Amino acid sequence: MNALFWFRDDLRLQDNPGLFKAINQADRLIxxxxxxxxxxxxxxxxxxxxxxxxxxxxxxxxxxxxKGQRLILKKGNPTEILNKLVHDQKIESVFWNRSYxxxxxxxxxxxxxxxxxxxxxxxxxxGNVLIEPFNVKNKSEKPYLVFTPFYxxxxxxxxxxxEPFNIPPxxxxxxxxLSSLSLDALGLLPQGLNWADRFxxxxxAGEKGAWTRxxxxxxxxxxxxxxxxxxxxxxxxxxxxLRWGEISVRRLYHELTHLSIKTPSLSSVISAxxxxxxxxxxxxxxxxxxxxTVTENHKPQFNAFPWIQHDDYFKAWTKGKTGYPIVDAGMxxxxxxxxxxxxxxxxxxxxxxxxxxxxxxxxxRWFWDTLLDADLASNIMNWQWVAGSGADASPYFRIFNPxxxxxxxxxxxxxxxxxxxxxxxxxxxxxxxxxxxxEYTKGVYPRPIVKHEDARxxxxxxxxxxxxxx
DNA sequence: TGTTGGTTCTG
DNA sequence: AGAACCAAC
Numbered sequence: 001m002n003a004l005f006w007f008r009d010d011l012r013l014q015d016n017p018g019l020f021k022a023i024n025q026a027d028r029l030i031x032x033x034x035x036x037x038x039x040x041x042x043x044x045x046x047x048x049x050x051x052x053x054x055x056x057x058x059x060x061x062x063x064x065x066x067k068g069q070r071l072i073l074k075k076g077n078p079t080e081i082l083n084k085l086v087h088d089q090k091i092e093s094v095f096w097n098r099s100y101x102x103x104x105x106x107x108x109x110x111x112x113x114x115x116x117x118x119x120x121x122x123x124x125x126x127g128n129v130l131i132e133p134f135n136v137k138n139k140s141e142k143p144y145l146v147f148t149p150f151y152x153x154x155x156x157x158x159x160x161x162x163e164p165f166n167i168p169p170x171x172x173x174x175x176x177x178l179s180s181l182s183l184d185a186l187g188l189l190p191q192g193l194n195w196a197d198r199f200x201x202x203x204x205a206g207e208k209g210a211w212t213r214x215x216x217x218x219x220x221x222x223x224x225x226x227x228x229x230x231x232x233x234x235x236x237x238x239x240x241x242l243r244w245g246e247i248s249v250r251r252l253y254h255e256l257t258h259l260s261i262k263t264p265s266l267s268s269v270i271s272a273x274x275x276x277x278x279x280x281x282x283x284x285x286x287x288x289x290x291x292x293t294v295t296e297n298h299k300p301q302f303n304a305f306p307w308i309q310h311d312d313y314f315k316a317w318t319k320g321k322t323g324y325p326i327v328d329a330g331m332x333x334x335x336x337x338x339x340x341x342x343x344x345x346x347x348x349x350x351x352x353x354x355x356x357x358x359x360x361x362x363x364x365r366w367f368w369d370t371l372l373d374a375d376l377a378s379n380i381m382n383w384q385w386v387a388g389s390g391a392d393a394s395p396y397f398r399i400f401n402p403x404x405x406x407x408x409x410x411x412x413x414x415x416x417x418x419x420x421x422x423x424x425x426x427x428x429x430x431x432x433x434x435x436x437x438x439e440y441t442k443g444v445y446p447r448p449i450v451k452h453e454d455a456r457x458x459x460x461x462x463x464x465x466x467x468x469x470x
Numbered sequence: 471t472g473t474t475g476g477t478t479c480t481g
Numbered sequence: 482a483g484a485a486c487c488a489a490c
Binding site for chain 1: 472473
């Protein structure tokens, strides 16, 4: 039997349900990745995502070649590309793992209908979440809007216990004559910018890279992992791998559970981390049920919010030149490494939305373009959370004080000094109190672009102006 | 997974 | 004076 497996957000061989089933049923198998050129702008890959995808596809090609298979690369309209392949190569069955963004759902539904009408078998599987969004409902059969009850229902859900599985040792043969684009022809690497040049210092994409990171996390970092405690402590750094499915979230969840049983002293830290994985599913859940939140406020009261268009302040924020050390450190970590510590994401987000009164969508787009782990569902949910416009959102009047946040989470100023080199020679106390940093650095470090107290009061006024309750 | 400014308690 | 607690934003 001739079959085709379509790789999407699942660039791995292990614990890949659709791939597993395709391998078991096929005598000859096409493995394909399609760069979808029909994607609307809200879902088009950002620069950092494209960089990561390039690296990840390269690794996947290598892994498949070692097993005597190959990865076919195409770009264009997936409907047309699949139709042509299926017809020309006499494919009987097509397999993929489901994804849940608005464009993916629309595209996949239409492709499935189309192929089925031509008597092609289409088999789709869950592969990118712990539990799929349509399999979780509250008691009144509605989607959850609040995380805590969602979380509780997850802990009781039978699907959470499903076991991961490995790829069979031998793959069906490939179609030797099929033409494929070269990886470079996909045009994923940034042109004329040296922005991504240092990313390889920090990241090794691909399934093997994911497992190396996981092992380091479990054997070392996790012992010191305290959620949000100290910014200079390690985080898991697994988010980009999860985004592209280089490790399955189900596998990760299980590895953690096993470690928790083996080492009970780690169980509370592990539960806290697993809870973060369930936040990731919660984001998919919200996006699946409320697809318009990609561009629209979940709470319509926010449609009247008096956002300010201020290009210079936005630019200062993106460049890490706001004059608030913790904000600037985070924004520069993002620019240099394609990553930012989660706690700092909240601080810089709050600063953009509340201190600068800039629409959360500008921040969302910047993160979307520069984060290697940019995930539509998580990014939208978290920005709406910060802005207060989301379903289960931070109350609008909860305004982070960047000084207090730095004092609490970076008391030794290690994080700030790592990412803001012009402050390295300034004493810690002056940095944490933001005491005349412009003068100390002879003007190298900028003055604060807004005064915290004034910005706070202005934000509270704005919130009152459209009477947003809680 | 907030901050502020007030009151009350404590030494 | 400073911690501890609390309501309001």
